Amino acid sequence: MTPTPPARPENAPAVRLRGVSKTFVRGKKNVTALQEIDLDVATGRVLAVIGFSGAGKSTLVRLINALETPTTGSVEVDGVDLAGLGAKQIRALRARIGMVFQQFNLIRSRTVYANVAYPLEVAGWDKDKQEARVTELLHFVGLTEKAWAYPDELSGGQKQRVGIARALATNPEILLADESTSALDPDTTKDVLALLRRVNDELGVTIVVITHEMDVVRELADDVVVLEHGRVVESGPTEQVLGAPTSSATRRLVDATLRNVPDAREIARLRERVSGRLVTATVHDSAGFGRVLASTGARGVEPEIVHGGLTPLKEANLTTLTLALRGDDVTVTQVLTDLAQVATVHELEEATA
Numbered sequence: 001m002t003p004t005p006p007a008r009p010e011n012a013p014a015v016r017l018r019g020v021s022k023t024f025v026r027g028k029k030n031v032t033a034l035q036e037i038d039l040d041v042a043t044g045r046v047l048a049v050i051g052f053s054g055a056g057k058s059t060l061v062r063l064i065n066a067l068e069t070p071t072t073g074s075v076e077v078d079g080v081d082l083a084g085l086g087a088k089q090i091r092a093l094r095a096r097i098g099m100v101f102q103q104f105n106l107i108r109s110r111t112v113y114a115n116v117a118y119p120l121e122v123a124g125w126d127k128d129k130q131e132a133r134v135t136e137l138l139h140f141v142g143l144t145e146k147a148w149a150y151p152d153e154l155s156g157g158q159k160q161r162v163g164i165a166r167a168l169a170t171n172p173e174i175l176l177a178d179e180s181t182s183a184l185d186p187d188t189t190k191d192v193l194a195l196l197r198r199v200n201d202e203l204g205v206t207i208v209v210i211t212h213e214m215d216v217v218r219e220l221a222d223d224v225v226v227l228e229h230g231r232v233v234e235s236g237p238t239e240q241v242l243g244a245p246t247s248s249a250t251r252r253l254v255d256a257t258l259r260n261v262p263d264a265r266e267i268a269r270l271r272e273r274v275s276g277r278l279v280t281a282t283v284h285d286s287a288g289f290g291r292v293l294a295s296t297g298a299r300g301v302e303p304e305i306v307h308g309g310l311t312p313l314k315e316a317n318l319t320t321l322t323l324a325l326r327g328d329d330v331t332v333t334q335v336l337t338d339l340a341q342v343a344t345v346h347e348l349e350e351a352t353a
């Protein structure tokens, strides 16, 4: 009999970390991978954990599925503190957490069918139930035709779809995806992201994706947490974190991939070419933004769009425009105040480089 983990309290987030630190002892040195992490993963949502290499992302995932224990603080899954669980209960809880890996981690000597069936065998399902479940999963990930193929006969994207089917086998409530598209080309990445979206939308599975790829964040994430040197430096809904980053780590991650904002060299070039005050505006009310721009002519201010980009996110578009505003300085300042009601506005500094 599989032991049943304690029942989940009402309204508990899928995952909750409070005051979590993790220090590894390496020889005589201590390496602090995570410090004072407070984090909630809301049930039914997709959270992206982003950060540069070494920020502590994988350690965070390993704490959630109890492959590591925190040095201090608590990790709760479905309202249950992992510290209070015995080995059997941890194993039962892991069946409720699916895991998808960067390198797929498929068993090469097993067919696609047998890879997907593996967690069901371990959980002691009988053959008929296994067959029904594997058939259903292969249909869901679009690999019915490949049931009897071996991993070496599959493309990277197909291997990852098998990885996802296997992770879903025991009907987990949470899916942890650690750099699940980093080994794939851009087209295949899109397919795998579309599949993960269906896992969230159609099956209601809560997903935590660890990634350094902004495309993954754009296409999939409802919420984002940014880690830097083991600390959370920013968190919130994706639109907010990408649209108005407050930490330099987030700004560097965003600017490196979304070309919505001019970099220092482009600002220098713009200064040579255009006159007026240069401002970037990340628009959150596009109709209101249009109205303010339409009003500028009558106020004697001439706006020129000199840079911009539109990035589609899961639920909305992220639109950033850089404007050169020419006119009487007091009126331009009033226009900026009006724009700040409908957008996050930054006046661009002189480039120093």
Ligand SMILES: Nc1ncnc2c1ncn2[C@@H]1O[C@H](COP(=O)(O)OP(=O)(O)OP(=O)(O)O)[C@@H](O)[C@H]1O
Pocket: 024, 025, 026, 031, 032, 033, 051, 052, 053, 054, 055, 056, 057, 058, 059, 060, 212
């Ligand atoms: N088992 C371990 N023993 C010692 N140090 C470790 C161990 N696991 C992780 N670390 C250290 O903890 C820090 C965070 O590592 P982690 O792998 O969590 O970062 P990451 O953000 O996932 O990086 P990457 O994107 O490169 O995978 C690093 O300094 C790493 O060297």
